[in-house]
Amino acid sequence: MSTKQSRIRNFCIIAHIDHGKSTLADRLLEITGTVAHRDMQDQVLDSMDLERERGITIKSHAIQMQYTAADGHLYTLNLIDTPGHVDFTYEVSRALKACEGALLVIDAAQGIEAQTISNLFLALEHDLEIIPVLNKVDLPSARPDWVAMSVENLIGEPAEDVLAISAKTGQGVDTLLESVIRRVPPPAANSQAPLRALIFDSVFNQYRGAVAYVRVFEGTLRHRDEIYFMAAERTYAAEEIGFLRLGMQPAKELQAGDVGYVIGSIKDVRDTRVGDTITHARRRASEPIVGFREVKPMVFSGVYPSSTEHFEDLRASLERLQLNDSAIGYEPETSAALGFGFRVGFLGLLHMEIVQERLDREFDLDIITTLPNVKYEVVLTGGAVKVVENPNHVPRGNMLDHIREPYVKAEVITPADYIGNLMKLCQDRRGEFRNQTYLDQERVSLEYFLPLAEIIFDFYDRLKSLSRGYASFDYEVAEYRRSDLVKLDILINGDPVDALSAIVHRSKAFEMGRKLTSRLKELIPRQMFEVAIQAAIGSRVIARTTVRAVRKDVTAKCYGGDITRKRKLLEKQKAGKKRMKHVGSVEVPQEAFLAVLSMGQ
Amino acid sequence: MIDASAGLYIHVPFCRQRCSYCDFYFVTGQRDHSAYVDALCLELRQLAELGFAQPLQTIYLGGGTPSRLAIEDLDRLLSAVQSILGVAEGAEVTMELNPEDCSTAYVRALGAVGINRASLGIQSFFDDELQFMNRSHDAVQAQRALIQVAEGGFNSFSVDVIFGLPQQPPERWAATLDQLTAYHPPHISAYALTIEPKTPLMRMVRRNLVTPARDDVVATHYQMAIETLRLRGWEHYEISSFAQPGHRAVHNQRYLNHQNTLGAGPAAVSFCHDPELGPMRWSNVRSLRRYLKCVASGQSPVDFRERLTPATMGAERIMLSLRTAEGIPLDLLRDRYGIDLLTVSAGAVRTMQQGGLIACEGGFLRLTDRGKHLCDSVTEQLWPSM
Numbered sequence: 007m008s009t010k011q012s013r014i015r016n017f018c019i020i021a022h023i024d025h026g027k028s029t030l031a032d033r034l035l036e037i038t039g040t041v042a043h044r045d046m047q048d049q050v051l052d053s054m055d056l057e058r059e060r061g062i063t064i065k066s067h068a069i070q071m072q073y074t075a076a077d078g079h080l081y082t083l084n085l086i087d088t089p090g091h092v093d094f095t096y097e098v099s100r101a102l103k104a105c106e107g108a109l110l111v112i113d114a115a116q117g118i119e120a121q122t123i124s125n126l127f128l129a130l131e132h133d134l135e136i137i138p139v140l141n142k143v144d145l146p147s148a149r150p151d152w153v154a155m156s157v158e159n160l161i162g163e164p165a166e167d168v169l170a171i172s173a174k175t176g177q178g179v180d181t182l183l184e185s186v187i188r189r190v191p192p193p194a195a196n197s198q199a200p201l202r203a204l205i206f207d208s209v210f211n212q213y214r215g216a217v218a219y220v221r222v223f224e225g226t227l228r229h230r231d232e233i234y235f236m237a238a239e240r241t242y243a244a245e246e247i248g249f250l251r252l253g254m255q256p257a258k259e260l261q262a263g264d265v266g267y268v269i270g271s272i273k274d275v276r277d278t279r280v281g282d283t284i285t286h287a288r289r290r291a292s293e294p295i296v297g298f299r300e301v302k303p304m305v306f307s308g309v310y311p312s313s314t315e316h317f318e319d320l321r322a323s324l325e326r327l328q329l330n331d332s333a334i335g336y337e338p339e340t341s342a343a344l345g346f347g348f349r350v351g352f353l354g355l356l357h358m359e360i361v362q363e364r365l366d367r368e369f370d371l372d373i374i375t376t377l378p379n380v381k382y383e384v385v386l387t388g389g390a391v392k393v394v395e396n397p398n399h400v401p402r403g404n405m406l407d408h409i410r411e412p413y414v415k416a417e418v419i420t421p422a423d424y425i426g427n428l429m430k431l432c433q434d435r436r437g438e439f440r441n442q443t444y445l446d447q448e449r450v451s452l453e454y455f456l457p458l459a460e461i462i463f464d465f466y467d468r469l470k471s472l473s474r475g476y477a478s479f480d481y482e483v484a485e486y487r488r489s490d491l492v493k494l495d496i497l498i499n500g501d502p503v504d505a506l507s508a509i510v511h512r513s514k515a516f517e518m519g520r521k522l523t524s525r526l527k528e529l530i531p532r533q534m535f536e537v538a539i540q541a542a543i544g545s546r547v548i549a550r551t552t553v554r555a556v557r558k559d560v561t562a563k564c565y566g567g568d569i570t571r572k573r574k575l576l577e578k579q580k581a582g583k584k585r586m587k588h589v590g591s592v593e594v595p596q597e598a599f600l601a602v603l604s605m606g607q
Numbered sequence: 608m609i610d611a612s613a614g615l616y617i618h619v620p621f622c623r624q625r626c627s628y629c630d631f632y633f634v635t636g637q638r639d640h641s642a643y644v645d646a647l648c649l650e651l652r653q654l655a656e657l658g659f660a661q662p663l664q665t666i667y668l669g670g671g672t673p674s675r676l677a678i679e680d681l682d683r684l685l686s687a688v689q690s691i692l693g694v695a696e697g698a699e700v701t702m703e704l705n706p707e708d709c710s711t712a713y714v715r716a717l718g719a720v721g722i723n724r725a726s727l728g729i730q731s732f733f734d735d736e737l738q739f740m741n742r743s744h745d746a747v748q749a750q751r752a753l754i755q756v757a758e759g760g761f762n763s764f765s766v767d768v769i770f771g772l773p774q775q776p777p778e779r780w781a782a783t784l785d786q787l788t789a790y791h792p793p794h795i796s797a798y799a800l801t802i803e804p805k806t807p808l809m810r811m812v813r814r815n816l817v818t819p820a821r822d823d824v825v826a827t828h829y830q831m832a833i834e835t836l837r838l839r840g841w842e843h844y845e846i847s848s849f850a851q852p853g854h855r856a857v858h859n860q861r862y863l864n865h866q867n868t869l870g871a872g873p874a875a876v877s878f879c880h881d882p883e884l885g886p887m888r889w890s891n892v893r894s895l896r897r898y899l900k901c902v903a904s905g906q907s908p909v910d911f912r913e914r915l916t917p918a919t920m921g922a923e924r925i926m927l928s929l930r931t932a933e934g935i936p937l938d939l940l941r942d943r944y945g946i947d948l949l950t951v952s953a954g955a956v957r958t959m960q961q962g963g964l965i966a967c968e969g970g971f972l973r974l975t976d977r978g979k980h981l982c983d984s985v986t987e988q989l990w991p992s993m
């Protein structure tokens with residue numbers, strides 16, 4: 007190992023949401039002088055507008071720091087800050103892949119929570135050196151000794167060795183940095199071997215195109231090298247390579263153990279795939295690095311441009327977005343009510359919300375999204391199984407034998423006081439109780455099997471409000487199970503509105519049907535003819551409302567002077583209706599779709 | 608061929624008090640009426656210089672309240688019209704009257720100055736309704752004026768009534784129709800009460816002092832008017848107008864047919880086919896003071912002008928003709944404005960035909976009785992997308 011390599015430390019910061027990862031990163035950047043004092047702001051790595059507004063990390067952020075340690079040597083530290091929300095777990099596992107160590111941050115006031123545990127297990131799977139650290143000790147409510155004990159129970163780190171810091175005040179952060187140098191092993195790497203660099207992230211830059219973030223495992227990548235993407239099977243020139251400082255800093259070479267970026271002569275953004283391995287075109291590595299488990303979208307929804315002419319714009323935007331966010335998947339689909347659009351797969355509801363907002367902001371697109379649903383397995387009468395991501399693809403009538411839905415294994419961690427509330431919530435959501443364990447005297451872990459469909463809606467919010475914010479929750483998809491599921495259709499004057507169809511559990515169909523129809527009744531303006539709004543399962547109507555017809559709409563007087571005014575009034579009305587969607591001959595305002603579609607959320 | 612004849616509207620912007628639903632332009636209080644007539648005469652000269660076809664086929668004195676003018680002022684005004692613009696033989700000369708201004712002598716004298724058609728604003732035969740509308744007359748005055756006008760020696764006369772008042776029971780409206788038809792007015796204008804912006808009525812609604820009648824109640828009243836009057840011999844020839852044979856209002860139809868019609872007085876609107884610019888509509892300032900100033904200094908009182916494109920003309924024609932019993936002349940619409948309605952709006956036509964709102968026959972598309980209730984929606988559906 008070269009001296010240079012022995013002075014590299016690649017590590018990431020992982021934690022439950024809001025435990026202070028990004029704030030800790032701020033302090034590290036400050037101490038190492040990576041960000042000048044005047045450029046410093048809170049959670050400086052959360053560079054997306056959305057991250058700053060919501061105060062959460064959505065994407066992992068990699069940054070390189072230089073640090074002269076107590077031993078007098080200059081070290082290169084590659085830090086990756088990760089998101090804490092369960093929807094973005096895949097971001098964490100990618101970051102882990104590029105590192106040798108992980109700082110497991112635990113809020114000293116909140117204690118261990120669900121993603122503390124799930125992220126810990128992820129890091130263990132990757133065989134990383136884990137440094138637990140208690141954060142926010144400056145808070146009056148902090149109980150570092152008590153939390154340190156539960157950390158000891160969890161990972162066996164002696165409680166008295168667990169570092170206690172305040173990312174806010176900076177207290178203890180120097181010591182933490184020294185322990186990173188001491189405990190995180192330098193990358194074991196061979197710079198002479200054939201090149202193997204793993205793309206662990208990629209971003210789309212408006213001016214530069216696709217930028218791949220890589221961790222070089224073996225070999226050396228030099229500027230202008232001819233490189234080969236092993237999965238995409240494409241050859242390009244490495245037009246620019248470099249390190250990730252607060253901006254991109256070009257360099258001549260990236261060696262084994264380094265983390266940096268590569269900009270290739272990449273024309274097609276789809277070729278820069280996260281998880282792919284870059285090698286040299288001439289001297290190829292024999293095996294790619296085992297990439298990431300492919301992230302599978304779990305929640306699906308139709309995404310349509312508000313006005314049909316923006317379909318191609320939407321396609322281009324999704325393509326670019328996917329480069330930043332390989333977790334989304336999309337396929338074109340059509341809806342009678344909404345026109346041409348895409349069925350887009352998301353990791354969860356937060357992810358869906360964020361994609362929507364990014365489409366709106368970064369790509370300036372007005373979109374309508376349909377009610378989200380999970381992926382179902384439809385078992386046909388012959389026994390054949392069909393996977394369905396769109397409720398309208400459920401076959402009708404006697405072709406259908408039954409439907410299976412995904413269940414998750416969920417872990418709820420809560421103070422014992424709220425066990426009753428939370429068990430009731432899980433039961434309402436068709437949960438199956440599995441296990442209950444005390445983490446310590448106060449905190450309990452509940453294990454449930456729950457239908458995924460029941461947690462993608464407001465489950466998280468309910469959980470938080472039923473536990474005064476103290477409970478946390480994590481899940482992983484476990485299995486498909488047969489359920490008594492039905493397809494609920496909404497019909498307007500007898501025409502089914504495909505965009506509003508949903509697959510629901512029979513026990514909830516009536517309630518849902520009633521809610522949807524009565525909301526629509528409020529939102530569909532009265533028209534020339536009566537409008538019947540029905541909710542139906544197959545041919546059986548389970549809920550019905552009507553929008554009375556307008557009985558009178560006629561200008562009494564129309565004199566000379568009134569003509570221009572009257573015409574303009576009608577013109578305005580007519581223009582307003584242009585934005586309406588037509589279901590048969592009924593005009594449904596876009597807002598009605600939006601309101602109904604956002605009802606569940 | 609575009610008809611080159613012209614009509615004239617004269618606005619008389621004086622009222623005793625403000626009716627609660629009114630959004631016309633008028634002023635109240637003591638005014639120098641004869642100075643106003645002088646100003647009108649000056650404007651008539653400006654209009655004459657425009658060179659639109661004369662003599663006039665129709666004249667209409669509207670308001671405001673033209674019956675605020677003394678007979679001498681009316682005489683002077685109509686003589687000026689005659690000498691400046693010329694009036695065709697047998698032209699319809701209408702004047703609006705308010706009941707409180709009527710006396711046997713006044714009404715009789717109108718014929719002598721050239722008024723041959725009266726339009727009487729009764730609105731209701733019930734004191735509580737008249738008070739609600741803040742009319743400046745009562746039920747007794749309304750009855751008396753009606754008799755005076757009926758015996759006034761006019762070629763024809765019309766009576767205005769309003770229905771669809773808040774909490775007006777159907778029996779009330781039926782009684783109004785009964786009383787009205789007992790006098791056999793040759794022409795009836797029956798209007799649904801409309802809550803216009805910036806009126807006292809609108810303010811009352813905003814402050815929850817008044818709850819407007821529900822649209823289905825108003826629809827029932829309207830239907831009652833249509834059926835009752837038709838049964839008793841009045842033809843429903845325009846959305847709000849009913850006439851005995853031979854008594855349709857000629858002047859008002861000029862607007863519906865896009866025929867040249869000049870307007871004089873503040874807020875008055877004119878429409879004319881200019882030989883070079885094509886169809887034009889313009890209107891005068893909505894201020895008596897500014898109007899008087901303009902005219903006195905020889906300036907034009909016009910403050911809004913629009914030139915109507917063929918598409919706009921076509922859209923207006925659909926809107927206006929739909930109000931008439933004959934309906935939309937499909938050939939004319941196609942030949943003159945290039946709109947082949949049955950093709951460009953085929954879907955809407957089909958839906959509304961099936962729904963019983965419109966009928967197509969003999970080259971015309973017209974509203975059915977059901978459709979008349981929804982005239983505006985039908986118009987908007989028929990309009991080709993812009």
Ligand SMILES: Nc1nc2c(ncn2[C@@H]2O[C@H](COP(=O)(O)OP(=O)(O)OP(=O)(O)O)[C@@H](O)[C@H]2O)c(=O)[nH]1
Pocket residue numbers: 021022023024025026027028029030049061062063064088089090091141142143144145171172173174175
């Ligand atoms: N009092 C106190 N507050 C802290 C400390 N560290 C972080 N915070 C606050 O905790 C909140 C969350 O901090 P972040 O750094 O955004 O947390 P995060 O773990 O990066 O959150 P996600 O990336 O969304 O998972 C912010 O309001 C911080 O100001 C600390 O040491 N003391």
Ligand code: SF4
Pocket residue numbers: 621622623624625626629630631633670671672705
């Ligand atoms: S009299 Fe006629 S113009 Fe005058 S306020 Fe009443 S409705 Fe309006």
Ligand SMILES: [Mg+2]
Pocket residue numbers: 027028029052062063087088089090
């Ligand atoms: Mg963060």
